[in-house]
Structures are given as C-alpha cells and as structure tokens.
Amino acid sequence: MKRTLLFILIIACLIPNFAIAQQSYTGTLNTDKVFFRMEANTDCAYHAVLKKGDKVAVFTIKGNFYHCRFNGKVGYVMTKFVDLPSSSLRKLSKTVSTSKYANKSTIASLGSAPGYLKYGDSGEDVEKLQRALQIKGYSPGVVDGKFGKATRDALKNFQSKNKLTANGQADYATIKKLFGSVSQTTAKDDPALKGITSISQLTVPNTTKKGDNGRHVKALQQALKLKGYYPWVIDSKYGDNTAEAVASFQKRYGLTADGIAGFQTIKKLFGKDAANYVVPTQSLDWFSGGTNIIPKGASFQVKDVYSGEVFTCKRWSGYNHLDAEPANKEASAAIKRAAGGSWSWARRPILVKYNGVVYAASMNSMPHGESTISGNDFDGHFCIHFTNSKTHDSNRVDEEHQKMVNKALNANW
Structure with missing residues (x-):
C-alpha cells in the first residue's frame, strides 16, 4: 500500500515537470484583464488575471485557446489575446493541424485564393484562409477548416491593421490584400x-x-x-x-x-441574336406552297449574292414565278449596280428575306412588261425564280435560274 502511494506521489510530481519540458513558444498578452483559465472554456475558474505585456509559454492550440504556462502554472488563454511570432505560429500549426495547408510557409504555396467566406463556413477554402492568417502573423487558432470565432477575430485584426472594413468576413478587399489576388467576385465588386x-x-x-x-x-x-x-x-x-x-x-x-x-x-x-448570327437560308419550292408565301402586294428585301447589294422590292404578280418591282429609285439603282451598270437578262443568285425568313432565289435585272410603281426609275418589272419555278413563256423550269438558286442556297444573309 505504501509503495502504491509513493508511486502516485512520484507521478504527480513529474506531471508539472513534463509540462515544463514540453516545446513552448513565447507569447505576449496584447490587452489587459485577461483570464488565465484552468480549462479551455469561458465558464471555468481561473488561476489569475493577466495584463498587457505579460509573457506566457504556449504549448499547443485547443480550439480558441492556447494551452500555456504562466508563473509555474499551466492553464489556458484565449488565442486572440496573445501575440505570437509568425514562425512560432507555423510551428504550432504543424503539431495540431491535419490540414494539407498546415505546413505551407508562403501565401503563394497555398495555391489559388479562396472564395468569399464568412462565420459558419467550413471546408478547404477556410483552411487556406486560416493558414494565410497564420503566415501573416495573425492567430485564427488551429487550421481546422471551421470559420469560428477565433478565425473571425483574427480576420478582424488583420482587416483593422490593413485599414480595411473590419467586418470579420473574407470579402473581395480582404482576400485581395491577404492573397494578392481573388478567385471569385460578385457583380458588385468585379x-x-x-x-x-x-x-x-x-x-x-x-x-x-x-x-x-x-x-x-x-x-x-x-x-x-x-x-x-x-x-x-x-x-x-x-x-x-x-x-x-x-x-x-x-x-x-x-x-x-x-x-x-x-x-x-x-x-x-x-434577349437578342448573337452578333455572328446568320439567318439560315431555306429552299422555297414554288409549286409546293411557295407561291403563297409572299403574297401579291407584299414588300420584301433582296440581297444580291455576288455584290452584296441589298434593296427593297414589292411583289406585283406572277403565277409560274414571282414578278417584282423595285420599291423606289434607290432600289433600282442598287439593282443596276449589282448587274454591272446596265440592265441584263443574265441570271443572278439572290437571297429573299420576308417575315424574317431567308429564301434562295434567282433574278434577272431587265425591266419588262407592266409596272405599277411610279417614280422608281424602273420601266416594268423583273423576274424572281425559286426552286422548281417556271418561265411564263415556255412553262418550263429554267436551268440557269435553278443553278443560281442552288448557289444562293450556300450563301448567308
């Protein structure tokens, strides 16, 4: 029995000596009236009340507290009240954190900057933030990926000393200052x-x-x-x-x-078409409903495939094909320019746009027959052919017009 008691006494005596022998890092109190507590919480009793400038020997980090020694006694002080050199913080983090960032020694080695973070967040981005604060000499506690009070307090301290809004949130300005860059932004701050x-x-x-x-x-x-x-x-x-x-x-x-x-x-x-949007060119089979697509009297636009000239026309009549007239003298001038400066029976590939739809077609530029529009400098009308349309005289499909229609099918408006 006596031997057992003696053994217990020896162990009890060795425990304080063991704590003294632990690796420690000297920290300095940064404010007055700090409780040196017996346990790592704010509800327990305390050994003493420390003042600004007091030195403590820090062993490890436990949550928001440093496990430390003061005047021969071992207890706990909240991390936010103790300043430690950044080198000491790095060494402490290695012993208490399992984060892959705990051993990083520079901001650049942490990789890309984290996104915006706030109290209650968790995850790898929080680990980056915590380690960055440690590297800069601010103590958020252990690098555990949990944005708690210690992380918020450390962040506020960093923000205050860098003349940022001390809101305790890792916002655009804070991340930019801490990491030198940002990886995420909002519409407000980008x-x-x-x-x-x-x-x-x-x-x-x-x-x-x-x-x-x-x-x-x-x-x-x-x-x-x-x-x-x-x-x-x-x-x-x-x-x-x-x-x-x-x-x-x-x-x-x-x-x-x-x-x-x-x-x-x-x-x-x-809400609008892309800048490079092109209206797809369609084939209009004249005798399979095509004759009714553009009604008589309707206005439409024409684009000459070869020259790029665009002009407005009006359907006058036409059964086997569409008979059209230039809407005004500007349209007549454009047709003449497209034809090389003189009216011609030569077939030309064109695109016809009506109600937002583009159709492949062919035309000649020669004024002939009746006209209904005065003052347009075009004495008559001209012919527009679509897929399978025919001439009025022969009542047959014109091969040259169809060749031009096929060429137009490969063009875009």
Missing part, C-alpha cells in the same frame, strides 16, 4: 462590371465555346455573373468554370446543357 448593372448595357457577343478567349467571352461572363451563374473572376477566358456556368444556365432554361454558348443560349441570355 472590376469588369464597374458601372454595369444590366445585361442591356452589354454588347451582344458572338457564339463562343471552351478554349475561346477575348471580348466575346468577357461579355458572356459579364452576363452570366449579372444573372448569378458565374461567381468567378471575369477573365475573358472560356475554361471549365465558364462552361459549367453556361451549362447551369442552359439547364435552368430548358436548353441542351452542353456548356457551349450557341445561338439559342445567347438569345436566351441577352
């Missing part, structure tokens, strides 16, 4: 959206896809961010993040979620 609050202020871009870059991708990212689908920095590069944002938008609006910003996606996002 520099690429300065002064832009509506998609209507953006220039409608071309269609784009993964691997593209430049101003068209920038406009796409700007619109997606305004819609809340793109949280990353607007960088004008169509990578995985942009493709992911496009696919999310497409899925939300019932489009094929392929991550490609095609014509339908641009139209849905911007």
